[in-house]
Amino acid sequence: MHKLLLSTAIVLTLSGAASAQTVGVSMALFDDNFLTVLRNGIQASADEQGIDVQIEDAQNDVAKQLDQIRNFLASGVDAIVVNPVDTSATQAMSDAAASAGVPLVYVNRQPINVDTLPDGQAFVASNEVESGTLETQEVCRLLSEAGKTDANIYVMQGELSNQAAIQRTQDIYDVMESGDCGVTLNVIDQQTANWSRDQAQNLMTNWLSTGTDFDAVISNNDEMALGAIQAMKAAGIGMDSVIVAGIDATQDALAAMQAGDLDVTVFQNAAAQGSGSLDAALKLAAGETVEKKVYVPFELVTPANMEQYLQRN
Numbered sequence: 001m002h003k004l005l006l007s008t009a010i011v012l013t014l015s016g017a018a019s020a021q022t023v024g025v026s027m028a029l030f031d032d033n034f035l036t037v038l039r040n041g042i043q044a045s046a047d048e049q050g051i052d053v054q055i056e057d058a059q060n061d062v063a064k065q066l067d068q069i070r071n072f073l074a075s076g077v078d079a080i081v082v083n084p085v086d087t088s089a090t091q092a093m094s095d096a097a098a099s100a101g102v103p104l105v106y107v108n109r110q111p112i113n114v115d116t117l118p119d120g121q122a123f124v125a126s127n128e129v130e131s132g133t134l135e136t137q138e139v140c141r142l143l144s145e146a147g148k149t150d151a152n153i154y155v156m157q158g159e160l161s162n163q164a165a166i167q168r169t170q171d172i173y174d175v176m177e178s179g180d181c182g183v184t185l186n187v188i189d190q191q192t193a194n195w196s197r198d199q200a201q202n203l204m205t206n207w208l209s210t211g212t213d214f215d216a217v218i219s220n221n222d223e224m225a226l227g228a229i230q231a232m233k234a235a236g237i238g239m240d241s242v243i244v245a246g247i248d249a250t251q252d253a254l255a256a257m258q259a260g261d262l263d264v265t266v267f268q269n270a271a272a273q274g275s276g277s278l279d280a281a282l283k284l285a286a287g288e289t290v291e292k293k294v295y296v297p298f299e300l301v302t303p304a305n306m307e308q309y310l311q312r313n
Contacts, residue, residue: 022052023281024072024215026065028085030057032195033223033250034270035083037313038108041274042081051282062086063102067094073074079103079281087163088112090173094121094294103284107277108270110163114293122290124277128164129255130298132171132220135245138300139216140181140263143244148183151215154207155190156200157221158229165192168220168247188212193224200227208235222246222253222265249301249309257306267299267309 023046027039039055040070041153046053054077058065062085070082073096082104084090090111091104097104103120114123143151155172158165169190176185189207193200200223207214219225225246232242239244245264246253280290301309 001309015169021282021285022054022077023079023081023278023285024068024075024077025053025055025083026058026068026072026147027055027062027082027083028058028065033252034221034248034268035108037250037270038083039273041271042107043274043280044271045080045275049278049282051165051278053278058085063088066092066096069096069104073100075099077102079105079285081105081107081277081281083107084109084111086161088161094118096239097121102279105277105281105284108273109154109165110167110222112163117292120284122280122292122294124273124280124286124294125296126298127295128167129171130267130300131247131268132168133175133246133251134266134298134300135168135264136172136175136218136300139182139218140175140185140245142263143185143215144182148215150184150186152186152188152213153216153218154188154204154214154228156217156219156224157190157192158195158224160192165195165220172218188214193227195221195223196222197227197230200224201231203225204228204231205235208232208237217242217244219244219246222248222250222262225262225265226252226256229256234263241296249299249313251310251313254301254310254313257301257303260303263302265301267301267312269296269299270313272296276301 056068065085087109091113098118106123109126157169175181193203217228226246239261243263247266249265249267253265283290
């Protein structure tokens with residue numbers, strides 16, 4: 001009898017372990033410095049909690065990402081976390097998860113249907129209204145400190161299908177129109193470099209070929225800012241003669257700041273977004289209530305305070 005009870009206890013224990021929660025994660029792109037930190041944040045949090053996560057690379061393909069979500073649903077995952085390839089294409093993902101009754105959490109990139117997410121779905125990120133605003137305000141301060149009253153700037157945009165790129169660019173204009181800049185900013189040109197360092201380098205090279213004088217480059221992310229810096233340095237431009245700003249506070253960006261090349265970045269806590277998205281997914285799977293929008297604050301990073309951010313992204 002004792003042996004029977006012991007055997008039953010062992011079976012129950014093993015079946016409990018086998019039913020440990022599984023979360024499917026679809027990342028827009030593995031080959032991205034910031035998203036790598038975010039992905040690692042999800043994995044680290046899962047490891048700490050003993051959660052099984054299946055993380056897949058959508059390779060910047062909307063159709064592939066939707067297939068991944070459908071496959072997760074078919075395989076019986078307890079919840080799904082999505083870093084969307086295209087933030088305007090998330091309704092179909094929400095509909096699929098809602099129909100299957102599986103919780104879904106969007107992370108980092110705001111879905112187009114964020115204000116109409118069904119029960120069991122949420123969005124974890126940082127508020128992009130803060131990102132470009134902090135960045136541009138600091139550029140204004142540096143230009144004013146340099147004695148400028150008028151300044152010519154270039155604006156590098158991320159993927160135009162991405163809500164973050166749209167909002168970060170709008171933030172620049174909102175600061176300009178607020179009257180708080182203290183410097184009149186003249187946008188010479190703005191174009192997308194799709195978050196890419198290589199594309200930004202090519203774009204900056206093209207801008208430099210026009211011979212137009214400029215005072216600053218405001219980029220929607222660090223990777224593009226770094227590409228702009230590479231192009232300027234290749235052209236023999238002294239980095240102390242121009243202000244370059246980015247967003248994310250990646251390791252490469254902070255190294256460029258230490259070298260005196262990058263003037264401004266904004267810390268976006270990728271690891272906290274990753275762990276926060278997993279926590280939200282697990283709570284929803286457990287039937288708990290989660291806020292529809294969970295924000296992790298942005299933080300301004302300059303040469304004066306960069307030391308405290310060197311190991312954070």
